[in-house]
Amino acid sequence: MLWDDIKGHQEIKKTLINHIRAGRVGHAYLFVGAHGIGKRQTALAFAADILCGLERPENLQNQRLTCQQRILRNIHPDLRIWQTDKKSFSVSDIRAWQKDVWLPPTVAEKKIVVIDEAEKLTIQAQNALLKTLEEPPSDTVFILLTDSISEILSTVISRCRLIKFGRLTHNELRVVLGDLFPEKKDLKLLLHMCNGSPGQAVTLARKVDLLQITARIADIIELLSSEDIAGLLNETTNLVKEKVDIETLLYAIETIWSMALRQDKNINDIISSNNNYLIERPIWRLKDDCQHIINARKQLNKYQNKQLVMETLLLNILEVNNG
Numbered sequence: 143m144l145w146d147d148i149k150g151h152q153e154i155k156k157t158l159i160n161h162i163r164a165g166r167v168g169h170a171y172l173f174v175g176a177h178g179i180g181k182r183q184t185a186l187a188f189a190a191d192i193l194c195g196l197e198r199p200e201n202l203q204n205q206r207l208t209c210q211q212r213i214l215r216n217i218h219p220d221l222r223i224w225q226t227d228k229k230s231f232s233v234s235d236i237r238a239w240q241k242d243v244w245l246p247p248t249v250a251e252k253k254i255v256v257i258d259e260a261e262k263l264t265i266q267a268q269n270a271l272l273k274t275l276e277e278p279p280s281d282t283v284f285i286l287l288t289d290s291i292s293e294i295l296s297t298v299i300s301r302c303r304l305i306k307f308g309r310l311t312h313n314e315l316r317v318v319l320g321d322l323f324p325e326k327k328d329l330k331l332l333l334h335m336c337n338g339s340p341g342q343a344v345t346l347a348r349k350v351d352l353l354q355i356t357a358r359i360a361d362i363i364e365l366l367s368s369e370d371i372a373g374l375l376n377e378t379t380n381l382v383k384e385k386v387d388i389e390t391l392l393y394a395i396e397t398i399w400s401m402a403l404r405q406d407k408n409i410n411d412i413i414s415s416n417n418n419y420l421i422e423r424p425i426w427r428l429k430d431d432c433q434h435i436i437n438a439r440k441q442l443n444k445y446q447n448k449q450l451v452m453e454t455l456l457l458n459i460l461e462v463n464n465g
Contacts, residue, residue, distance in 0.1 A: 144187035150314040170284040175307025178341020189254040219248035225258040236270045260286040261293035275301040309338020367419040378452040388448040403428040434458040
C-alpha cells in the first residue's frame with residue numbers, strides 16, 4: 143500500500159485510515175505543513191485507499207495498470223490534481239475546474255480533488271471555492287495542501303478537517319535518507335538544514351555537494367578566527383570562480399551559526415576543526431552575525447553580485463569581532 147511508503151507521520155496515517163475504515167471520510171481536508179514534508183504523498187495514499195476500494199469491476203475492462211499505479215501516474219479518471227505553474231490560482235481557474243466536480247465518478251464511487259499549493263488561491267478564488275465546500279457533491283472529497291495556513295481564509299479552514307504535519311525527527315529522516323548519504327558529516331549537516339522535511343533534504347542533496355560546502359565553511363571559520371582579511375577576500379573570489387552555490391552556502395552558514403547560538407553540541411559533528419571560534423563566541427556577537435547572514439541572503443535575492451554579498455557579510459562579521 144502507498145501508506146507504507148510514507149515515513150513518519152504515524153498519527154496522521156492512523157487518523158486518515160480510521161476515517162476510511164469507519165466510513166467517516168469528510169468532504170474536505172486541509173493538510174498543513176512545510177514544503178516537502180509529505181503532504182502530497184499522504185494525499186495520494188489517502189486517495190488510493192478511498193478510490194481503490196470503491197472501483198466497480200465492470201468499469202475496469204482491459205485495464206492493465208493497478209489502481210495505485212494509475213494514481214501515482216496521475217491518470218486515474220476519478221482523481222483530479224489542481225495545480226498551477228503561475229503565481230496564483232485565479233477565479234476563472236476555479237470556476238473552470240468546478241464544472242468537472244459535478245460530473246459523476248467514472249470507475250469508482252467517489253472522486254478525489256487535490257488542490258496543491260492552496261496558498262496560491264487568491265481571495266476571490268477561495269471565495270469561489272468556498273461555495274462548493276459549503277454545498278459539496280456527495281461523492282467528492284477535497285484535499286487542500288498548503289505550506290502556509292495564514293494564506294487560507296478562516297471560512298475555508300472552517301469547512302475542512304485540519305491535518306497538521308509536524309517535522310520529522312532526525313531518526314525518522316535517517317530512515318528516509320540513510321542509504322543515499324553514507325558520509326556522516328554530509329548527513330549531519332543535511333539533517334539540520336532541511337527543517338525536518340525529507341523533500342527539502344533530497345532537493346538540497348541533489349543540488350549541491352554538502353561535503354564541499356562544509357569544507358568551505360571550515361575554511362571561512364579559520365580565516366575569521368585569524369582575522370585574515372586578505373584571505374577572506376581571496377576566498378570569496380574563489381567561491382565565485384569555482385561556481386560554488388552561494389545561496390546554499392549562505393543557508394548552511396546560517397544553519398551552523400544558529401546552532402552555535404543555541405549552543406547545540408551537534409555542531410562538533412559538522413565542523414570538527416576550528417569550531418572553538420563559534421563555541422567560544424559571545425552570544426551577542428552570534429546574534430549580530432546571524433542578522434548579517436539573514437541580510438546577506440536577502441541581498442543575494444536582490445542583486446547579482448554574489449562576490450560583493452559574501453565580502454560584505456564576512457567583513458561585517460570581522461567588524462563585530464573587533465567591535
